[in-house]
Every structure is written in structure tokens, then in C-alpha cells.
Amino acid sequence: MLHFDYIEPTTLEEAASALSAREVAGKIIAGGTDVVLQIKEEKLAVDLLVSLASIPGLRSIHHDEKWVTIGAMTTIRELETSGFIRQSAPILFDAADEFGSAQTRNVATLGGNICNASPAADSLPALLALKADVTYWNSGEMKRQDLHQFFTGAGKTILDRADILASIRFAKPHPRSAGAYLKFSSRNGMDLPLVSIGVQLQMDQYFSGCEDVTIALGAAAPTPMRATGAEKILKGERITEEILAYAADQASQEARPRDDFRASAGYRKAMIKNLLPVAINRALSRIRQNTGKEI
Numbered sequence: 001m002l003h004f005d006y007i008e009p010t011t012l013e014e015a016a017s018a019l020s021a022r023e024v025a026g027k028i029i030a031g032g033t034d035v036v037l038q039i040k041e042e043k044l045a046v047d048l049l050v051s052l053a054s055i056p057g058l059r060s061i062h063h064d065e066k067w068v069t070i071g072a073m074t075t076i077r078e079l080e081t082s083g084f085i086r087q088s089a090p091i092l093f094d095a096a097d098e099f100g101s102a103q104t105r106n107v108a109t110l111g112g113n114i115c116n117a118s119p120a121a122d123s124l125p126a127l128l129a130l131k132a133d134v135t136y137w138n139s140g141e142m143k144r145q146d147l148h149q150f151f152t153g154a155g156k157t158i159l160d161r162a163d164i165l166a167s168i169r170f171a172k173p174h175p176r177s178a179g180a181y182l183k184f185s186s187r188n189g190m191d192l193p194l195v196s197i198g199v200q201l202q203m204d205q206y207f208s209g210c211e212d213v214t215i216a217l218g219a220a221a222p223t224p225m226r227a228t229g230a231e232k233i234l235k236g237e238r239i240t241e242e243i244l245a246y247a248a249d250q251a252s253q254e255a256r257p258r259d260d261f262r263a264s265a266g267y268r269k270a271m272i273k274n275l276l277p278v279a280i281n282r283a284l285s286r287i288r289q290n291t292g293k294e295i
């Protein structure tokens with residue numbers, strides 16, 4: 001029988017102070033879809049679970065002229081059903097839509113997906129492609145960090161044990177831009193991907209070439225990663241089949257996936273090569289649809 005205490009503090013200070021008490025092995029619980037499984041499978045030993053559910057202000061999708069800010073306790077289902085996210089950041093809608101089952105999406109939070117730091121987590125390539133940053137509570141103050149510097153290894157982040165992720169923020173995507181997230185998995189997308197890709201593409205003012213692009217890969221390395229070499233190939237260029245094939249080859253070379261019982265590294269690399277042109281073409285078709293421009 002497993003024994004642990006459970007508390008629901010109402011402020012970040014209270015939560016952090018409970019987590020930093022020396023005599024307990026404390027752990028944050030958000031939706032619990034990862035943490036409860038880890039406890040049940042005895043991969044995680046805790047004697048205190050600190051729920052964030054009663055701390056106000058952590059569950060919202062807010063946008064102003066410049067920024068989109070999402071509270072860490074926002075559920076994947078709330079992202080999936082937000083008309084604003086679907087319209088302005090369809091790459092994040094794709095990631096939410098592809099995520100597990102409806103039951104899982106109803107309770108799993110964006111903050112939990114980030115802090116669990118699985119290299120295969122669905123939201124991460126989308127957020128990396130959006131150049132997101134995160135705000136977290138550390139030693140009595142809020143700190144900000146670019147998401148691409150947040151992960152230090154598989155399942156590891158820069159957070160100390162009493163730090164609490166509060167929100168995720170990205171710049172409102174440009175009207176000439178759109179993104180797409182694709183997940184390749186063995187069981188109809190109901191589990192973590194064998195490999196995944198997120199792209200965010202911005203066309204130049206003439207809609208003839210790529211002004212900016214970010215390409216992020218999931219399950220392709222110990223941490224979610226950007227394929228910056230492939231990005232360089234596309235930036236400033238017309239998007240043709242040839243250049244897409246060249247960039248896809250580069251992205252697959254940049255990936256450092258591992259062999260495991262689900263797929264070999266070689267297979268994952270081959271899938272990245274196949275998925276990149278599809279993701280870019282999906283982003284292009286969204287830009288076409290939103291702007292009515294011929295591209």
C-alpha cells in the first residue's frame with residue numbers, strides 16, 4: 001500500500017514552501033496523468049503531493065496585441081477547443097488534437113506535459129516552433145526562460161524541486177504565417193509518437209519566398225530539438241519540391257533518435273525525412289487559406 005499526503009495550497013508561495021521542506025519528498029501534481037502512473041509503477045517515491053488546482057490564475061488562455069499566454073494548468077482539451085488557438089496557432093491545435101484520448105486530454109495539462117519533459121511529448125515541438133518561453137516561480141520571484149533552454153535531458157528540466165511553472169508565452173503569429181504539427185505513431189495517435197515534427201512558416205511580403213521558418217522535432221533526441229540546419233536551407237528561398245527534399249534530408253541528419261523496442265533510429269530518421277515536406281505543405285496551405293494569396 002502506498003502512503004502519501006496530499007495538499008491543495010492556494011498560493012505559489014505556499015506550494016513552494018511545502019515542496020522545499022527538507023523532511024518530505026514532495027512532488028507537484030497537475031492533472032496527474034504522468035505522476036500517478038509513475039507512483040503506481042513505483043518509478044517515483046513521494047510522501048507529499050502538492051496539487052496546483054486551487055491556485056488562482058494558472059488556468060487561462062490570454063492574448064493581447066503582441067503575446068499569447070497560456071496558464072500552466074490549462075488542459076489539453078481547453079487548447080483543443082479554443083477557437084483563438086485554432087485560428088492563430090493551428091500548430092498548437094494540431095498537437096492538442098493529436099494528443100491521447102479524450103479522457104486524457106480532459107485532465108492532462110500543458111504545464112504537466114512540459115515539466116514531465118518527455119522528448120516525445122506532443123506539445124513540445126509545437127511550442128518550440130512557436131519560439132515559446134516559460135515563466136516559473138523560483139525562490140520567491142517569477143523567472144523567464146526560453147523553452148529551448150528549459151530541457152536538460154530526457155525527463156529533466158532546469159526546475160529545482162520547489163520551482164513551479166506558471167505560464168507559457170509566445171508571440172502572436174504573424175498574419176503571413178502558419179504552422180502544422182504532425183505525429184507519427186503506431187496506434188492511431190493514441191500514444192506518444194515514434195517521431196513528430198512541428199513547423200512554423202512565415203512567407204515574405206510578396207508571398208514568393210520563406211521569410212522565416214522554425215522546425216522542431218519530437219522523439220528525435222534526448223530532448224525536443226530544433227533542426228536549425230534545415231531551417232537555414234529554407235530561409236529566404238522559394239519553397240519548391242527540390243528544396244523541401246534537401247531540407248528534409250538535413251533535418252533527418254540533425255536528428256539523434258535512439259533505437260528502442262518501438263522503432264529503430266534509422267526508421268525514425270526516415271520518417272522525419274518523409275514528414276517535413278508534408279508539414280511545410282500543410283502550413284503553406286493554411287497560409288493560402290487565411291490570406292487568399294497564391295503561393
Ligand SMILES: Cc1cc2nc3c(=O)[nH]c(=O)nc-3n(C[C@H](O)[C@H](O)[C@H](O)COP(=O)(O)OP(=O)(O)OC[C@H]3O[C@@H](n4cnc5c(N)ncnc54)[C@H](O)[C@@H]3O)c2cc1C
Pocket residue numbers: 027028029030031032033034035036037052072073098099100101104107108109110111112113114115116120121122123159163164165166189190191192
Ligand atoms: C493513457 C495516456 C495517454 C497519453 N497520451 C499522451 C499523448 O498522446 N501525448 C503526450 O504528449 N502525452 C501523453 N500522455 C502523457 C501525459 O498525459 C502528458 O504528459 C500530460 O500533459 C501530463 O500533464 P499532467 O497535468 O497530467 O501532469 P502531471 O502528471 O500532474 O505532472 C507531470 C510532471 O510535471 C510536474 N508538473 C506538473 N505541473 C507542473 C508545474 N506547473 N510546475 C512544475 N512541475 C509541474 C509534475 O511534478 C510531474 O513531474 C499520456 C498519458 C497517459 C496516461
